[in-house]
Amino acid sequence: MAVGLVSLDLRLSRALRELHDYLWNPEWKGDETSLRADLLRGARSLDTALGAKGRLRDSAAELAKPWSREHQGSSLFELLDDALGLAVATEHVQKGKFREATARSQAVLESTTIGVCSAARSFQLVEDWEAKKVDFQAYTAKLLDVLLARFILDPGQFKRVADAVHEFAANWDGSAPKDEQAFAARAAIEGTVWCVSRSIGIRAMLGDPTKVPENDFGAILKLIVRRL
Numbered sequence: 001m002a003v004g005l006v007s008l009d010l011r012l013s014r015a016l017r018e019l020h021d022y023l024w025n026p027e028w029k030g031d032e033t034s035l036r037a038d039l040l041r042g043a044r045s046l047d048t049a050l051g052a053k054g055r056l057r058d059s060a061a062e063l064a065k066p067w068s069r070e071h072q073g074s075s076l077f078e079l080l081d082d083a084l085g086l087a088v089a090t091e092h093v094q095k096g097k098f099r100e101a102t103a104r105s106q107a108v109l110e111s112t113t114i115g116v117c118s119a120a121r122s123f124q125l126v127e128d129w130e131a132k133k134v135d136f137q138a139y140t141a142k143l144l145d146v147l148l149a150r151f152i153l154d155p156g157q158f159k160r161v162a163d164a165v166h167e168f169a170a171n172w173d174g175s176a177p178k179d180e181q182a183f184a185a186r187a188a189i190e191g192t193v194w195c196v197s198r199s200i201g202i203r204a205m206l207g208d209p210t211k212v213p214e215n216d217f218g219a220i221l222k223l224i225v226r227r228l
């Protein structure tokens with residue numbers, strides 16, 4: 001992984017963990033001004049690394065204005081966490097770190113399903129899965145039932161791709177030939193990108209669209225896939 005992206009991953013991941021706590025932990029005691037500055041600095045660096053020509057940088061800046069828990073903080077988290085995670089995954093592939101690439105894709109994929117559950121007002125599904133009351137496939141099966149009941153177009157495909165990505169990471173075959181491991185890692189990244197893209201449409205149908213313009217989010221995802 002390029003030294004610049006290693007450093008960016010460490011810094012921006014730290015800021016994203018802080019943003020997560022700021023949004024969802026009422027006991028968070030950090031410095032909001034510093035957190036906002038760290039996130040926007042990271043967004044600018046990631047925009048440059050991806051060659052996004054301002055799409056990511058400007059989207060992040062718009063989501064951070066005005067700055068408050070009640071504004072677009074969750075959308076800012078999703079944008080930066082997805083883009084960073086997938087960018088780092090592609091970098092791992094380039095360095096032959098296929099298991100690490102797949103694990104990073106899995107993390108983005110899981111976050112994407114959580115966003116869909118939240119949009120569907122079904123966060124209890126996430127809580128049951130995180131509490132290990134159900135496994136991932138049972139969790140996505142319950143999510144599928146929710147989406148079918150809401151008349152979402154072809155949610156079964158979303159479940160199937162999500163399950164496949166999760167399976168690659170959860171049951172990684174480190175004994176497979178390197179070429180096969182590379183194929184699996186690329187498939188996991190592209191599958192995750194597909195799920196992120198599809199989730200944008202699903203959430204719009206649920207009446208809770210993402211706040212980043214779909215064309216901008218799509219362009220960022222395309223830039224990431226081109227790194228493979």
